[in-house]
Amino acid sequence: MIEIRNLSKTYKQQKVLSSINMRISTGIFGLLGPNGAGKSTLMRIMATLMKPTGGDIHIDSLSILSHPEKVRRLIGYLPQHFHVYPQMSPKEILDFVGVMKGVTNKKERREQIEHWLHEVNLTSKANEKIKNFSHGMKQRVGIAQAFMGNPKLVILDEPTVGLDPEEKLRFRNLLSKEGLNKSILLSTHVVTDIESSCYEIAVLKKGELLLDATVEELKELACGKVWEGTVPSGYLDNMAEDTILCSEHRGNTVHARVLADEKPFTGATMLEPSLEDGYLALLGGPSS
Numbered sequence: 001m002i003e004i005r006n007l008s009k010t011y012k013q014q015k016v017l018s019s020i021n022m023r024i025s026t027g028i029f030g031l032l033g034p035n036g037a038g039k040s041t042l043m044r045i046m047a048t049l050m051k052p053t054g055g056d057i058h059i060d061s062l063s064i065l066s067h068p069e070k071v072r073r074l075i076g077y078l079p080q081h082f083h084v085y086p087q088m089s090p091k092e093i094l095d096f097v098g099v100m101k102g103v104t105n106k107k108e109r110r111e112q113i114e115h116w117l118h119e120v121n122l123t124s125k126a127n128e129k130i131k132n133f134s135h136g137m138k139q140r141v142g143i144a145q146a147f148m149g150n151p152k153l154v155i156l157d158e159p160t161v162g163l164d165p166e167e168k169l170r171f172r173n174l175l176s177k178e179g180l181n182k183s184i185l186l187s188t189h190v191v192t193d194i195e196s197s198c199y200e201i202a203v204l205k206k207g208e209l210l211l212d213a214t215v216e217e218l219k220e221l222a223c224g225k226v227w228e229g230t231v232p233s234g235y236l237d238n239m240a241e242d243t244i245l246c247s248e249h250r251g252n253t254v255h256a257r258v259l260a261d262e263k264p265f266t267g268a269t270m271l272e273p274s275l276e277d278g279y280l281a282l283l284g285g286p287s288s
């Protein structure tokens with residue numbers, strides 16, 4: 001169990017996290033929020049790389065402030081920008097991380113390395129230098145190293161960036177297996193990543209926790225507010241930008257999906273909301 005208590009962070013004069021309270025249990029927990037919401041800051045604090053200005057986080061009853069070394073043994077972390085020595089191979093990186101995580105038995109470390117390289121589909125590249133890897137391949141090394149040492153909490157800051165559709169699917173399957181016995185905190189801008197993997201989510205905006213709920217509860221926020229229909233070209237020009245979810249020109253008409261409390265135009269039909277609709281409804285529309 002992870003407990004975030006009254007957490008706040010100020011950079012110089014700027015408050016970037018304001019009294020965040022959250023609990024994360026076993027399973028996959030999604031962290032959503034627009035650019036600059038404070039997601040990476042929260043994750044860096046959790047990973048003990050940065051101290052909060054106020055509050056604390058307890059991971060398995062251990063405070064990140066009083067026991068940072070012990071906490072580090074319990075967590076795996078993929079930072080938003082994963083940088084490693086370009087001359088190293090995935091095997092060497094995983095070996096290094098394994099030692100840091102306290103996997104001192106060589107045989108056990110080798111087994112874990114083989115396992116995680118297989119899980120991210122990099123077995124055939126195990127001994128190649130990272131400098132020759134694509135962005136997506138480096139990201140997969142980053143994912144593998146976050147799971148080394150069987151951490152209780154895995155913190156993944158935008159893990160799907162750079163992954164192709166096939167690798168995203170592999171990653172999703174990996175998450176659903178690993179989420180059975182550990183806590184995985186995942187931040188992303190890609191709402192569909194959350195929809196397919198997470199049960200619970202938190203939404204941050206400008207350092208405030210706007211919502212801590214289930215995926216279904218977030219969807220429900222847009223219930224009765226999502227409409228679709230076709231209107232003449234130019235009709236949408238008079239509508240507020242923050243109500244138009246998407247639009248597609250078809251000759252002299254426009255087919256649009258709109259967020260509105262009431263029927264926005266004649267012929268509009270109400271739709272079941274997606275998670276993205278719920279998220280945009282919470283934030284106050286697409287342009288907020």
Ligand SMILES: Nc1ncnc2c1ncn2[C@@H]1O[C@H](COP(=O)(O)OP(=O)(O)OP(=O)(O)O)[C@@H](O)[C@H]1O
Nearest residue numbers: 011014016033034035036037038039040041042080
């Ligand atoms: N080292 C720093 N010094 C000063 N301000 C910072 C620092 N790191 C982040 N910030 C500011 O803190 C706020 C939150 O940034 P953070 O990276 O945590 O947001 P985020 O939700 O992860 O954003 P994104 O989705 O764009 O990655 C932003 O306004 C950012 O400019």
